[in-house]
Amino acid sequence: MSAPSHPDAIAPATAVLPEAGPVAPVALSARRPVVAAERLVAEMVPPPRFSGVSFGSYLPDTTQPSQYEAVRVLEEFAAGLNAAAAPARRGWFRRGAPAATGPAGVYLDGGYGVGKTHLLASLWHAAPGPKAFGTFVELTNLVGALGFQQAVQTLSQHRLLCIDEFELDDPGDTVLVSTLLGRLVEAGVKLAATSNTLPEKLGEGRFAAADFLREIQGLSAHFRPLRIDGQDYRHRGLPDAPPPYADEAVDQRAARTPGASLDDFGDLLAHLSVVHPSRYGALLDDVHAVCLRGVRPVEDQSTALRLVVLADRMYDRELPITASGVPFDQVFSQEMLRGGYRKKYLRAVSRLVALARDSSRS
Structure with a gap:
């Protein structure tokens, strides 16, 4: 049985398009960033999500x-x-x-x-x-x-x-x-x-x-x-992964969102195999939202580990994710979740679900 579509899936895009017309989204799978070593050193600072935190802003349970x-x-x-x-x-x-x-x-x-x-x-x-x-x-x-x-x-x-x-x-x-x-x-x-x-x-x-x-x-x-x-603060009193959108709704969201990327999930996973993980951050330069069509379970462990790194970089940059296909809490197979990299995959699920929630609220 296919996953339910998001309630906004049939909302007409024309109602919220900018006056200048649709925005052409970028494709992450078409990017091949080159990153100088000096940039790697200069960027060794907390990610934007944590740029203004302090001990005083931490809220202990x-x-x-x-x-x-x-x-x-x-x-x-x-x-x-x-x-x-x-x-x-x-x-x-x-x-x-x-x-x-x-x-x-x-x-x-x-x-x-x-x-x-x-x-x-x-x-x-x-x-x-x-x-x-x-x-x-x-x-x-x-x-x-x-x-x-x-x-x-x-x-x-x-x-x-x-x-x-x-x-x-x-x-x-x-x-x-x-x-x-x-x-x-x-x-x-x-x-x-x-x-x-x-x-x-x-x-x-x-x-x-x-x-x-x-x-x-x-x-x-x-x-x-x-x-x-x-307990994971992202799950305190919060629902499970939001239902995915329909493909058409993903396309509409990408078209009306400045700085959005739009990729088929399979194409993006294939592209990650030819981009060094140190460049995944640069892959997201000037991207403000991520749109993915056809999210599916990942069976190959090498591919899954690359997705984990990309999820970390997207989470660091607080990029809301609008996606069709399966919910993100189903993206890693049960076999993977029982294996030696279980902790990594669970962290990635937690972060992807959080970013999907951010998109569903926008």
Whole structure:
């Protein structure tokens, strides 16, 4: 049985078209962005969704003491960074900050939608510069673009490195990031990270963790883990994924929305295979809404993982998604949701559903 169409599916487009006529939507599948390494470094800041957040704007769940405790610990961590930076600013005869004590960083562990990224971005905003913020994938892409030694040299100049959605997708990344963070800790860089898995459990269910246990335990030693319990705030009192639109309604929405993209879902997935994930953000340059025809379940794991990265970039940019086909909570197969990348797929579903809701309210 096909999924029900959205109630707005038959609304005439002519009633809301701009006076100048329909807008020609762009096709993401026709774009091949080229991104300079300098841009990758310059863009290591919180995404627009979190550009103005603070500890004060975080709203802890009143039933979850761990959320209040996380705010307290992170505020103290930020205060320590500011105190360490203060001597260098106060006097000409001070050579620098005192040696840092305690763990090199903090690690926010918890489920989806409990505000980990909000808190990580709040820490970044509260800390002195120079500082960098990026997802784990963006960090590995930066190393690939700059080369390992140049990445170490560049990031060593920072006081704080924030890593969102810490992942270990393959053995190569395990060794790479473990070595990178070790070098940064030696240089005095403080670290903060979010993930859905405790540091000592990273890698389980994805590859032969025993072969890389030494690397994983080494990473764990750098962090003070902070458990954040709670329900996904995007689902607190909210409905499930909204019903999809009809194809015609997707076309109409794209035509009347300035800055909209319009793609067949299958074409876009195929295009992602020839664009490096480090360029998915650039793929969305000047796009203000995403329209997709024929969303269907993704069976191939490589394709699914690329969709996860694109979902993250769309979520970062708060791009509402108007789509036909199946609802986004059915886009990953049950087999995938039971596999080693389950946490990634659930995060992507949570974010895609949130963006689909944004479109249904517009």
